[in-house]
Amino acid sequence: EDQVTQSPEALRLQEGESSSLNCSYTVSGLRGLFWYRQDPGKGPEFLFTLYSAGEEKEKERLKATLTKKESFLHITAPKPEDSATYLCAVQADDYKLSFGAGTTVTVRA
């Protein structure tokens, strides 16, 4: 069974204080690792797909990286609008997404 573990559960940052979120996974036959952002009362919003170890993707203040066992989401100089829950999900041969529990990031001005 696919397993996805995210840490930490919660992260409180000062505006401008860079940090990283971790997603460790166990999956048979990884097709892709996905990062989503979820705001309260909303659906997951797609951020990145990573397909193979060594791959990196960037979008504004976010950068995602992938190894064979884990992925990191780096937040550089965060702003209050980056406050959200960040979800990691893996996709195997059956195409369904298996989600982690998420990291809730709060950025204070």
Place this chain on the structure above:
Amino acid sequence: EPEVTQTPSHQVTQMGQEVILRCVPISNHLYFYWYRQILGQKVEFLVSFYNNEISEKSEIFDDQFSVERPDGSNFTLKIRSTKLEDSAMYFCASSGAGGSQPQHFGDGTRLSIL
């Protein structure tokens, strides 16, 4: 930007009643999914649908659940006889051609069973 839309945003139903949750996926997408999120828990896969048939379903998706694509735009999830434990956020998602395309989610229907 195209988006997945879900209706209603909130549904309150008596236990034992049938409920239908509706979704309009992104228009050129071919793969459709339902997920649910019980309050405080992970997002869980329910079912995937492609080429007018179920391609994968989880253990949660038992005989009380069914999905349908009644026309070219809608995708529905029916729960035949609701239970208290069915209370959750239900998310519809769709993705384009090629199984590893990102899945795009709607904002969900909050289902409350009384």
